[in-house]
Amino acid sequence: MGDLLVAGVDEAGRGPLAGPLAVAAVILDPDRPIEGLDDSKKLTEARREALYAQIVGRALAWSVVLVEVDEIDRINIFQATMAGMGRALAGLPVAARHALIDGNQLPKNLPCTARAIVGGDALEPAISAASILAKVTRDRLMHALDGQHPGYGFARHKGYSTPAHLAALERLGPCPQHRRSFAPVRLMLDQGVLF
Template sequence: MDERLENTCCPEPSLQEEERASARSIFIAGVDEAGRGPLAGPLAVAAVILDPARPIVGLNDSKQLSEAKREALYPLIIERALAYCIVLIERDEIDRLNIFQATMAGMSRAVAGLVPVAHEALIDGNQLPKDLPCPGRAIVGGDALEPAISAASILAKVSRDRVMVTLDGVHPGYGFAAHKGYATPAHLAALQQLGPCAQHRRSFAPVRLLLDQARLF
């Protein structure tokens, strides 16, 4: 089974969508990620341009929403946004770049994948990617302050959670569907017993230490 899932951007806009978009002078994208901290699985990054004519009630930082609420909001964002793009950064690229650089790369790719293009990107956090394809602003706590960033956080979180549920079937025994790759006691115990699988991030300390111990013995 191919574990790599394609990145997702919204399709080319229809003529009506283009006409509506052209009536606006500025497109502002919200950008956020999910999965910087886990020991396993991809990083998900999303960029969203919301449509003021089609508001979405209930947007908030994805971490403040229940799983059921995130799942309910996800299709509304997909349907009503002027543009969205979801990018997955796989485990091998995370290990090659490091998690910070992988996050910056994912944000740039997500913004670059938007159609129509964004005139400005609002980034959750305190750092901006150097190769962002448009001007940007970093906003600490932006996922709870800016609706577009909230929408991006929901798309990223739901997309990544779905990937981890799929990977649970590919790599049974680790509990990916339950903890989504985070370093819970159950995950650490399974990692100790089974050793790392192909989805575990070699550059993260608990995984690296196990691999180093295995080389010694």
């Protein structure tokens, strides 16, 4: 069984102007395959939700961590992603022997050996599963934040820099969930617009 403990790792939410980054690690069970795993961005919301339930029910182990906005602003989105990947792997209830990480960079100080795979969320089922867990977790959180910070439309655009979000940001100014280190928010703050 030890040879099978390969974790897929991926994130959701690197690009948005608001909300945390979600990072997931998943060790799939080869005896309980899940059909239809793919890059979360290629799946409908309903399909992601259905797969999420299967992944948490069938995986040997899974972990999702959030890197909050203040940490993203303090250390930058790249470092926040690397830190989140290490935490997601360390948070697995069963230790992975090896990790497959979506992207072209490996975090330092991982708890196991690892390999970076560009486009891995569409190539490796374990990374696809991590992609889905991260995306669904973050989308659910953005729906909740929409209620806490009305007017921004977080439930619709999930914090990405859509025209509607930029218009709301212009109208309302940033809320505590906005990433101050990201250009549109930083520019607004530099111009003296406060929340």
